[in-house]
Amino acid sequence: MNDSLSTRDALIEAGLSLLIEGGAEGLTLRRAAARAGVSHAAPAHHFKGLPGLHTAIASRAFALFTEAMLRRRAAAENRPFARLLAICDGYLDFARDSAGLFHVMFACPDLDPRDPDLAAQSARAYDVLREGCLPFSGGTPDPVLEGLVWSSVHGYALLGPSVNAEAPFAAVLARIVPPDAP
């Protein structure tokens, strides 16, 4: 039984590494099974087919995603703009360096949106962003500001090189919230 948990995790870990190495197209049920050392039909017992594996992987990926944002935030100055920018930089780092995971998290049409684990992990990630916005609305949540920041960084991450050249994200963010006073 502990063994079963271990192969389930092994399958998720194998899927993560396949996505990191080979991008969005690198992940395959059979390849993940092979890398985990089990037969090609083993995943069907732990997940509901490929969509199930996708959502399990996305759940883990959201945890790594949150970690990337927190890591950046911890290294930033403790001032509102610097902190929010650091969070967004973590967002952009992850989207750039782990494009395969990012793709499964946000562009995979077969994720199970009712999976409680996935919902919890993604909520945790968004909470980081939300909390970074708080200082700009006097400590009480401002849904419109949160939606704007979130949409902006997400769109910026996906559009990528088309915008970056002429508009670094720090400049974009400075149009949304006031930069720290010198």
Place this chain on the structure above:
Amino acid sequence: MNDSLSTRDALIEAGLSLLIEGGAEGLTLRRAAARAGVSHAAPAHHFKGLPGLHTAIASRAFALFTEAMLRRRAAAENRPFARLLAICDGYLDFARDSAGLFHVMFACPDLDPRDPDLAAQSARAYDVLREGCLPFSGGTPDPVLEGLVWSSVHGYALLGPSVNAEAPFAAVLARIVPPDAP
């Protein structure tokens, strides 16, 4: 020869309808070939494999995308904020109603970025957005503002329901550029 052009177009048209009917997973080389009335290997002569078909379809889809934005803009009041909002609404309409096409245009990892047709059509689409931003920067282009608007509407389109409830896009846009005076 005219026949060859016609089957090439028939393949693209078949791909478009498959994407509209069945979403991103509805498109298949073989299905498009069958719907176009040719054998499953015919597409290989007109496109470089599936990636080639994808970029050809994306090119056409960008034209429809531009059309959706222009249609909305034409029905809007001739005031800066109303026009830019209308353009963005066209953007969001298309992303919602033609999710399959939108996915191929923006989330397909195998598009050929050097295809001149695709580059031209996507540039045409972005020009609409850019021109909608002009009145807010005194008539001279403002790359940072363009990047902000573009990222915001794109991110908003993809994050979709997670944000919409509490933050309609009109409210989001009103944080970026000043609404029209009453």
Place this chain on the structure above:
DNA sequence: GGGTAATCTTTACACTGTCAAGTCTCGATT
């Protein structure tokens, strides 16, 4: 006319996800 290039079909191959049936192990019940 003869040849040539393009268009399309046929055939084959490796790979994918999924399903059905069988094997095995281990724990609980009687």
Place this chain on the structure above:
DNA sequence: AATCGAGACTTGACAGTGTAAAGATTACCC
């Protein structure tokens, strides 16, 4: 303690995918 049974996993098969090679057919140009 023997038996049962449920879960984990394998094996084998199937339909469907993209791609490549090789052959047919057609249209066009010299």
